[in-house]
Amino acid sequence: QKVCGSPWDVITGTIFADYGADFPIDSFRDAWLRHLGVMMADGVALKPGVTEILDLLDSLDIRRAIATSSRHDSVTRHLGPHDLLRRFDTIVARGDYTEPKPAPMPYLTAARRLSLDPGRCLALEDSYSGVRSATSAGMMTIMVPDVAPPTEEMREKCVAVASDLHMVADLLQKAQA
DSSP: OTTTTOOHHHHHHHHHHHHOTTSOHHHHHHHHHHHHHHHTTTOOOOOTTHHHHHHHHHHTTOOOEEEEEEEHHHHHHHHGGGTOGGGSSEEEEETSSSSOTTSSHHHHHHHHHTTOOGGGOEEEESSHHHHHHHHHTTOEEEEOOSSSOOOHHHHHHSSEEOSSHHHHHHHHHHHHO
């Protein structure tokens, strides 16, 4: 949970800090990648409500971006089969910014590409590093927990914690009313 949503160099640093410099990181990474390959062999399942929230954003004419710690090829591999890439105005991925999450750079880059002030943006995040990144960029943030449950710190940083994307859609509709 501590490193969920973090790039590999951050994960490595955390592992070494927690388990020592002699931790067998190469063996761990090989095993982790094999496990990930098995888990994703049938593709990545969409979070419930993703299509509905994108439809809502379309109906409200709200621009949107993906700001991720993943590389572009990973985003394409995971979202491409679901035909979701075209539903975003821009995708900001690893390599598009100099400082990864939890630094604000991914979200600031997304706001700049959308020609929006970060303070007028709403970020949806499922990881601690993502929440920290979005809020340090000055964005309103809703946490939609996945692997990492919301902590008190996350609740304090976010305007809301939503159980799923359906709840986020409800919040957006109420805000528009």
